[in-house]
Amino acid sequence: QVQLVESGGGLVQAGGSLNLSCVASGRTFSTYTMGWFRQTPGKEREFVAAIMWSGGRRYYADSVKGRFTGSRDNAKNTAYLLMNSLKPEDTAVYHCAAVQWKTPTTAPLYDYWGQGTQVTVSS
Numbered sequence: 001q002v003q004l005v006e007s008g009g010g011l012v013q014a015g016g017s018l019n020l021s022c023v024a025s026g027r028t029f030s031t032y033t034m035g036w037f038r039q040t041p042g043k044e045r046e047f048v049a050a051i052m053w054s055g056g057r058r059y060y061a062d063s064v065k066g067r068f069t070g071s072r073d074n075a076k077n078t079a080y081l082l083m084n085s086l087k088p089e090d091t092a093v094y095h096c097a098a099v100q101w102k103t104p105t106t107a108p109l110y111d112y113w114g115q116g117t118q119v120t121v122s123s
């Protein structure tokens with residue numbers, strides 16, 4: 001069982017930055033791909049980024065490429081999502097997720113989820 005806790009959300013003006021963190025419990029963090037998804041009311045969870053278990057490969061949604069950067073520190077059991085040049089359309093609840101030994105970009109393929117952190121971007 002893996003427990004995930006996100007932090008770092010908040011209110012920011014358009015063009016600003018936020019750095020989200022996701023701390024995972026357990027001793028096998030380095031075997032899990034960490035994904036970031038976002039969700040707005042009435043919509044399905046949208047893929048944002050995925051960081052492969054080794055950290056060597058990263059995948060991004062087209063809507064965030066060049067603005068968001070995913071990373072991880074396996075020694076700290078923590079994944080990060082650095083969000084730059086934020087836009088009002090980035091407003092959502094951001095969730096981190098984990099799955100072992102795969103690197104999917106769709107929500108149903110992830111096994112563990114955090115509760116989410118709210119990101120609000122004002123215009």
